[in-house]
Amino acid sequence: MAEVHSSSVVAPEAVLADTVKIGPFCVVGPSVELGEDVVLHSHVVVEGRTSIGARTQIFPFASIGHQPQDLKFGGEESTVSIGSDNIIREHVTINPGTKGGHMKTVVGNGCMLMVGAHVAHDCILGDHVILVNNATLGGHVVIGENTIVGGLAAIHQFVRVGRDAMIGGMSGVENDVIPYGMVTGERASLNGLNLIGMKRRGHERSAIVELQDAYKKLFSETGNFADRLDEFNADESDSAPVRDVLTFIQGESSRGLLHPKKK
Structure with a gap:
């Protein structure tokens, strides 16, 4: 049986693997699925039609699956899909998709979302993506695998970022970034290639x-x-x-x- 702290509220309909661990003061909604060895450390809320893959860890005060910050959202049955082996740190927010997008938000495998990162509705993140503290993705953003988005960077809605790219901290990204690109600047521009990566x-x-x-x-x-x-x-x-x-x-x-x- 899953290990659930007595102070947490887990809907009876939620699907939990036997090796799930849920710490104190967590809330898990009825349409949530948690895979093998998923850990919710404490004060984590997982709602909506959300699935979380094996060995993913979620840290305190993260909010996963609540309705998107989109005034056009009409309660459609959209989803959040989070892969395996992810680390989701404190105060991260991930919103589900909308009928104006993919109807789903996806986080791949082996990603690290650091403190305060925001993944808006209809975003698609590849494997091994890193969002550094307070990085913000607008709706419909697509991030290729192995990409790093620096702290306090903001990516505009509908922007595509290719694989293995590097977005510098505090950059405002308004246009698509080529794979292996290096991006810097308050109003960001392409600044060469991510050769070190x-x-x-x-x-x-x-x-x-x-x-x-x-x-x-x-x-x-x-x-x-x-x-x-x-x-x-x-x-x-x-x-x-x-x-x-x-x-x-x-x-x-x-x-x-x-x-x-x-x-």
Whole structure:
């Protein structure tokens, strides 16, 4: 049987794996599912149609699954899906999807959401994403795997952030960020590539060099970006990172692409 502190309130309809541990003063709603070895440390609220995968830990005063901060929300049966092996720290908020979006909010596996991070309705987070303290995602944001969003950074609604990107602290991100991109600034701009992250994740030097060359050509200040993009063919590149960037740029977007500041 799950281990539930006597001061916690768990709806009888909630589905709890036998190895779940729920500390004091938690509230778990009737449509919640908690997987193997999930831990709610204390003062955690999990409501709505929320599923949480194995070995995820949630720390005090986190609020998961309550209705989104969207005036258009009409009580639709949307969901929150949180994968396995995540760490969700104090005061994190995660809201479910809406009928204006995916009807779901998704957090992948192995993510770390630090103190005060906010994941709004219809956001999709890949695996191993890190949101540093008080990072804020507007609705409908998509974050690729292995991306780090710095403390106090804010990402505008509908922005896409590619895999392995790095968003600097206190950055306001209003446009899409290419995979492996490095972003900084109060009104953020693209500021090169996340080379340290690429090296840490074992990318071959040849692939990194090819991506650097492609970046310089794509974001050159001469000519037209669309014309420069036409010179590349993702299928012909030997570098997986280059293919990732080109495929991302050619994907559907409602916010446009973040570029470097003009010198």
